[in-house]
Amino acid sequence: MDQPKWSPSEKSIARRIYDGALHRELDAITQEVQDRANSIKTPSDVWALEGYLTESRKRIDGKYEYKYSVLPLLFAQLLREGNIALEDLDGLGEDKLAYVRALGSFAGKGPTS
Amino acid sequence: MDQPKWSPSEKSIARRIYDGALHRELDAITQEVQDRANSIKTPSDVWALEGYLTESRKRIDGKYEYKYSVLPLLFAQLLREGNIALEDLDGLGEDKLAYVRALGSFAGKGPTS
Numbered sequence: 001m002d003q004p005k006w007s008p009s010e011k012s013i014a015r016r017i018y019d020g021a022l023h024r025e026l027d028a029i030t031q032e033v034q035d036r037a038n039s040i041k042t043p044s045d046v047w048a049l050e051g052y053l054t055e056s057r058k059r060i061d062g063k064y065e066y067k068y069s070v071l072p073l074l075f076a077q078l079l080r081e082g083n084i085a086l087e088d089l090d091g092l093g094e095d096k097l098a099y100v101r102a103l104g105s106f107a108g109k110g111p112t113s
Numbered sequence: 114m115d116q117p118k119w120s121p122s123e124k125s126i127a128r129r130i131y132d133g134a135l136h137r138e139l140d141a142i143t144q145e146v147q148d149r150a151n152s153i154k155t156p157s158d159v160w161a162l163e164g165y166l167t168e169s170r171k172r173i174d175g176k177y178e179y180k181y182s183v184l185p186l187l188f189a190q191l192l193r194e195g196n197i198a199l200e201d202l203d204g205l206g207e208d209k210l211a212y213v214r215a216l217g218s219f220a221g222k223g224p225t226s
Contacts, residue, residue, distance in 0.1 A: 026156050026159065029159060030153050030159060033150050033153070033159060033162065034150045034151060034153070036150075037146050037147045037149075037150035037151070038147060038150070038151070040143050040146070040147070043139050046139065046142060046143055046146060046166070046169075047166070047170055049146065049166060050163060050166035050167055050170060053159070053160070053162060053163035053166065054163055054167075056159075057160055057163060
């Protein structure tokens with residue numbers, strides 16, 4: 001598939017979407033870490049928190065890559081997860097939106113956690 | 114060096130020392146985890162907490178092994194660290210105490226963190 005070209009204003013929108021989504025995920029991880037830390041009852045709770053952090057880091061590292069070639073796939077995933085809304089994509093050209101929709105419908109339907 | 118024999122009452126004392134020291138270390142780790150979790154300001158604070166947990170788990174795993182052949186070395190280390198006091202060893206035979214003292218003086222002097 002041809003890679004669409006991104007205009008300066010589209011790049012700016014993409015960056016805002018990306019940063020906002022990443023920020024929300026990191027906030028959610030921070031909240032979960034605090035909740036877990038403050039509910040530690042046993043040593044296994046401590047090491048389970050380590051496991052959660054390691055898993056979260058790998059998930060975030062694998063998911064967030066600021067490359068225009070993969071941003072549409074990320075946006076499709078964020079839409080499915082409810083991290084971003086369709087309106088957040090306003091201002092992106094139809095070529096990117098079609099790409100996001102196509103990837104979204106290939107990659108699975110319905111909300112996922 | 115000959116391995117000393119441990120009487121039932123010495124084994125009971127050793128178990129109490131071991132469990133108490135491990136419990137205190139895990140409590141200190143839990144406190145540090147909670148302090149760090151509740152002071153998270155940036156994503157790097159989150160991943161630094163993961164690093165602290167991984168390092169702590171490896172340190173604890175490497176340090177605590179309930180084998181009579183290595184307990185004197187552990188007790189010497191715990192004494193140096195201030196995790197246990199000499200009185201905690203009351204009831205252990207002179208053969209073990211001499212061993213603890215010898216290992217303590219070989220392994221370094223003065224308080225360590």
